[in-house]
Amino acid sequence: MATATAALTLLAAWGGAPSATAAPAPKTANTPTAAGTCAVLAPGASAVAEKAVAAACEQIGVWYTWGGGHGPQPGPTYGQVDPSDPDSAHDPERLGFDCSGLVRYAYARAAGDPLTGNAHHQFHSPHVQQRFTAAQATGPLLPGDLLAWGSGSIHHIAIYLGAGKMVEARESGTRITVSDVRLDGDYAGAVRIAPPTAAPGTFSTWGTDVWTHREPSTTSPRVHKFPGPTTVRIECQKHAEPVTAEGYTNDAWSYLPEYGAWITNIYIKGAAWLDGVRTCP
Known part of the structure; x- marks a missing residue:
């Protein structure tokens, strides 16, 4: 990834x-x-x-x-x-x-x-x-x-x-x-x-060449690649396919509404399960 x-x-x-x-x-x-x-x-x-x-x-x-x-x-x-x-x-x-x-x-x-x-x-x-x-x-x-x-x-x-x-x-x-x-x-x-206020659910990504996916799975179609760190809005998160990357293993995925795509929480700065983000249905 x-x-x-x-x-x-x-x-x-x-x-x-x-x-x-x-x-x-x-x-x-x-x-x-x-x-x-x-x-x-x-x-x-x-x-x-x-x-x-x-x-x-x-x-x-x-x-x-x-x-x-x-x-x-x-x-x-x-x-x-x-x-x-x-x-x-x-x-x-x-x-x-x-x-x-x-x-x-x-x-x-x-x-x-x-x-x-x-x-x-x-x-x-x-x-x-x-x-x-x-x-x-x-x-x-x-x-x-x-x-x-x-x-x-x-x-x-x-x-x-x-x-x-x-x-x-x-x-x-x-x-x-x-x-x-x-x-x-x-x-x-x-x-x-918008004026410089912290948007609800805003987080920073890290890593290079990080792909988002149509579903919370690495085998689902790729949607968009983040060449480097950027700011994203997370609507919700859920437990799904476990992913191992960069020395970490995590089964949490976050949904990015602006991209209509999912990203493994491994590449989101914060806890493995993000504080203050609701669980997806």
């Missing part, structure tokens, strides 16, 4: 793995770009969301780098080569962010570090307060909302500014910029992040 042999798959899932960290290079918020001005462009956002927008806008002009921003602490890191993208050849030499690394950094500056993980994890975070479908377009969105793209698995995420604009780390060979929101293709919708 947690092996090093899936390294290439892990890189693809993350858009790169973390490397050396460095302090962010401050830039001037509201820096004009070819696509427009980076700032909060509409009223109504929470103070946390406005701080996240400001933090992302400070990074205008910083390199996109595949895997950038996923170090132990939020901030730019050197990237990795994406085997499927020739434009990423120089990413190991570039200090910057990938799309989810930028989102993580922005919300870490505003509210701790609530959005670890890749774009898919961020879109399904237990810190999501409200969801918006692709059909709703930008009408109900506020600055700081996260726009996402992907069919099935989310592969890109950006921060809404208002007025049909967003700030994003888009792809290798480009720099963080303001763009027009793209509602075509595989646009999946948007989410609003």
Whole structure:
């Protein structure tokens, strides 16, 4: 369940793995770009969301780098080569962010570090307060909302500014910029992040390349892989198939409603049977 042999798959899932960290290079918020001005462009956002927008806008002009921003602490890191993208050849030499690394950094500056993980994890975070479908377009969105793209698995995420604009780390060979929101293709919708309060049933995972399953059994179909530690919401837990991994044996499994999947409690930080979590029917 947690092996090093899936390294290439892990890189693809993350858009790169973390490397050396460095302090962010401050830039001037509201820096004009070819696509427009980076700032909060509409009223109504929470103070946390406005701080996240400001933090992302400070990074205008910083390199996109595949895997950038996923170090132990939020901030730019050197990237990795994406085997499927020739434009990423120089990413190991570039200090910057990938799309989810930028989102993580922005919300870490505003509210701790609530959005670890890749774009898919961020879109399904237990810190999501409200969801918006692709059909709703930008009408109900506020600055700081996260726009996402992907069919099935989310592969890109950006921060809404208002007025049909967003700030994003888009792809290798480009720099963080303001763009027009793209509602075509595989646009999946948007989410609003809640203020920094502890969501009920929120726990942290640990380990690398940890798979969730459709049923509480390792022989049931795999659903989603956590390349590294992330925050999840647990709805309930139950005793099911005993699992031995990482030197532990446990028959407790937890249900993750955002993923529609089960994870062995071995990879959830806490007691073998989690305190304060109800038993599944």
